[in-house]
Structures are given as C-alpha cells and as structure tokens.
Amino acid sequence: xxxxxxxxxxxxxxxxxxxxxxxxxxxxxxxxxxxxxxxxxxxxxxxxxxxxxxxxxxxxxxxxxxxxxxxxxxxxxxxxxxxxx
Amino acid sequence: xxxxxxxxxxxxxxxxxxxxxxxxxxxxxxxxxxxxxxxxxxxxxxxxxxxxxxxxxxxxxxxxxxxxxxxxxxxxxxxxxxxxxxxxxxxxxxxxxxxxxxxxxxxxxxxxxxxxxxxxxxxxxxxxxxxxxxxxxxxxxxxxxxxxxxxxxxxxxxxxxxxxxxxxxxxxxxxxxxxxxxxxxxxxxxxxxxxxxxxxxxxxxxxxxxxxxxxxxxxxxxxxxxxxxxxxxxxxxxxxxxxxxxxxxxxxxxxxxxxxxxxxxxxxxxxxxxxxxxxxxxxxxxxxxx
Numbered sequence: 359x360x361x362x363x364x365x366x367x368x369x370x371x372x373x374x375x376x377x378x379x380x381x382x383x384x385x386x387x388x389x390x391x392x393x394x395x396x397x398x399x400x401x402x403x404x405x406x407x408x409x410x411x412x413x414x415x416x417x418x419x420x421x422x423x424x425x426x427x428x429x430x431x432x433x434x435x436x437x438x439x440x441x442x443x
Numbered sequence: 444x445x446x447x448x449x450x451x452x453x454x455x456x457x458x459x460x461x462x463x464x465x466x467x468x469x470x471x472x473x474x475x476x477x478x479x480x481x482x483x484x485x486x487x488x489x490x491x492x493x494x495x496x497x498x499x500x501x502x503x504x505x506x507x508x509x510x511x512x513x514x515x516x517x518x519x520x521x522x523x524x525x526x527x528x529x530x531x532x533x534x535x536x537x538x539x540x541x542x543x544x545x546x547x548x549x550x551x552x553x554x555x556x557x558x559x560x561x562x563x564x565x566x567x568x569x570x571x572x573x574x575x576x577x578x579x580x581x582x583x584x585x586x587x588x589x590x591x592x593x594x595x596x597x598x599x600x601x602x603x604x605x606x607x608x609x610x611x612x613x614x615x616x617x618x619x620x621x622x623x624x625x626x627x628x629x630x631x632x633x634x635x636x637x638x639x640x641x642x643x644x645x646x647x648x649x650x651x652x653x654x655x656x657x658x659x660x661x662x663x664x665x666x667x668x669x670x671x672x673x674x675x676x677x678x679x680x681x682x683x684x685x686x687x688x689x690x691x692x693x694x695x696x697x698x699x700x701x702x703x704x705x706x707x708x709x710x711x712x713x714x715x716x717x718x719x720x721x722x723x724x725x726x727x728x729x730x731x732x733x
Contacts, residue, residue: 379673379698391729394730395727395729398725398729402594404723404724404725405726405728406725406728407728408728408729408730410587410728410730413585413587413728415581415583415584415589417582417583417584417589418581418583418589418591418726418728419581419591419724419726423596423723423725424676424699425698425699426699427699428701430724430726433579433581433726434579434581434591435591435724
C-alpha cells in the first residue's frame with residue numbers, strides 16, 4: 359500500500375514523513391544537493407536514497423529505525439554484529 | 444535572638460521530590476516513602492512516583508528530544524562538562540549523601556564521588572568523537588557518495604543500578620544523553636537521594652528541561668510502564684531485578700525497543716558499548732555526477 363500526500367514546504371514534508379512508528383527507508387527527489395543533505399538529516403529512517411530508490415550494496419548498511427527492526431546488514435555496521443571486539 | 448551556635452535553630456529538612464521536565468514536582472499520587480541509611484536511621488522521605496508520573500516523564504523527555512538531539516555535538520559536550528564542574532563543586536555534599544546511603548568510611552564515599560565525576564567527564568568527551576568512530580563512508584559500486592552516521596535512538600528508559608547511588612547512576616545516564624538521547628531514569632529504590640541531588644546539579648548546569656527525568660519509587664511498579672510505553676524507544680535494564688528481566692524484555696518487544704540487557708556491567712571500565720547501544724545508523728545514498 360502506498361499513501362500519497364501533498365506538501366507545501368520541505369519542513370511539512372519532514373513532519374509527515376516522520377509521523378510513523380516505522381523508519382526503514384526514505385527517498386528524496388530534488389536537484390539541490392544541499393537540500394538532499396538537509397532532508398537526510400531530518401528524516402528518521404535507516405536508509406535515505408536521493409534521486410534514486412531501492413539501491414543496495416553489500417558495502418552499504420541496511421536496516422531500520424524504531425519498529426522497522428534491529429541492527430544493520432551490510433557495510434561496517436553489518437560486520438560489527440559478527441565481531442567480538 | 445535565637446543563637447545558631449547554641450543549637451536553637453529549627454532543622455531545615457529537605458523534601459526530596461521527583462525531577463520531571465526540569466521541575467521538581469511531588470508525585471501526583473501524593474505518596475512518599477521513608478529512605479533509611481545503611482545503619483537503619485531515617486534519612487528522609489522520598490517521593491514515590493506513580494505510573495502517571497512515569498508517563499508524564501516520557502512526555503517531557505519526548506518534548507526535549509528535538510532540541511537536545513538537534514544541538515551540535517560540541518554544545519552537548521560543553522553542557523555536560525559544565526555538569527562535571529558543578530558535581531566537583533558539590534563533591535562534599537555528594538560524598539556525605541553517598542556515605543549516608545551506602546555506609547562505609549568517608550574516604551570510600553569520596554572515592555566513589557571522584558570516580559563518578561571522572562566517568563561523567565569521560566563520557567562528555569565522547570560527544571563530538573563518537574560520530575567519527577561509529578560512522579563510515581561506504582565504498583559502493585555506483586555513482587554515489589554513500590555514508591553512514593550515528594544518530595540518537597530517542598527516549599531511553601533506564602533502570603539504575605540499585606546498589607550504587609551515584610557512580611552507578613552516572614554510569615548509566617551519561618552515555619545515554621551524551622549522544623543526544625533523552626532519558627527517564629528510575630533511581631535506586633533504597634538509595635534514591637543522591638539521584639535527586641544530581642538533578643539539582645543538572646538544572647544549574649543548564650541541561651535543557653526534560654533531557655533527564657528522575658523517578659524515585661518502586662522499580663517493580665514503574666519499570667513495566669516504561670518498558671511497555673509506545674513512545675519509549677529503548678531501555679537500559681542494567682539495574683533491573685533478576686526476576687523482572689524476562690517480563691520487561693517481553694514488554695520492550697511490543698514496539699521493538701532497543702534493549703541493553705541487564706548483564707551489561709556498568710561498573711567495568713567504560714567503553715563505547717553503552718554509547719552505541721542507543722544509536723541508530725542512518726545511511727544516505729547521495730548522487731555523484733556532473
């Protein structure tokens with residue numbers, strides 16, 4: 359299921375996006391690089407894709423905030439779960 | 444004129460209250476309970492927090508989260524270092540309170556207070572360093588700058604160690620808030636008084652209201668409320684009673700709380716584990732191209 363909502367300002371979009379007990383991933387579409395980083399800072403999600411979606415890489419940690427689960431798979435943070443250090 | 448030296452002054456006895464949202468309210472239930480020293484003497488009455496007080500504390504912690512987590516790491520470090528300065532200035536008072544609560548020689552209490560201040564400073568220093576240690580730039584196959592940064596988990600409930608009224612408390616509170624989380628801490632049931640004095644220090648050090656909230660009372664009554672609360676993101680069970688751990692972990696699973704298990708040893712020489720236990724890793728795929 360996909361819910362489609364409108365927004366007038368980036369701040370409003372952030373509030374709407376974060377209004378959930380989950381936080382697995384988020385996507386941002388904008389031409390402005392600084393806005394990507396600003397939004398990525400505000401969104402409470404484990405993975406944020408900018409101008410793309412559903413990209414995965416074994417070197418990139420994947421996993422969610424809040425009720426989207428525990429821990430990360432991939433990357434340094436995925437490997438950490440296998441270490442006693 | 445009454446003469447203080449002749450012992451004719453009335454005692455100015457302290458009423459210990461809760462610490463919620465930067466204020467010191469009594470329990471909304473009106474309850475209090477006697478706190479006895481190691482020798483059995485009555486030290487004071489402490490507020491006995493109710494389930495409603497616990498929920499109010501979560502609301503205060505949630506309200507404080509945006510501001511505290513949004514402050515710069517440098518700023519959080521400065522505020523926490525000031526807490527250490529205030530603690531140091533009041534070390535004689537804390538040593539007296541710890542000695543009264545835990546017994547033993549005065550030198551032992553002074554050593555415990557010194558260790559507590561040192562531990563607070565140690566954790567305060569991590570504020571602007573944990574990002575470098577826990578973050579990463581990830582070498583993905585594609586035209587992206589891919590990086591991971593640690594962020595605070597949110598509102599963290601803490602069951603403080605029952606035996607150590609100040610060092611144990613500081614060992615569990617400092618690592619939670621230094622990274623930007625806000626905390627609701629249940630103080631030691633039998634030794635709650637130094638926790639309220641710590642709260643007085645936090646206020647004078649300009650820690651924003653609600654970043655730390657202290658409940659005194661019965662952990663058996665309060666911990667299940669926090670463990671099952673849907674607006675609490677994580678729980679530190681370091682001080683939880685052995686018999687209560689399974690129930691608390693089951694309650695914590697209701698909204699996938701991050702759980703620091705009860706066997707995590709707060710007394711050991713600290714490392715980054717208590718910091719990373721309450722951090723989320725956020726990964727960003729930023730396009731790279733012309």
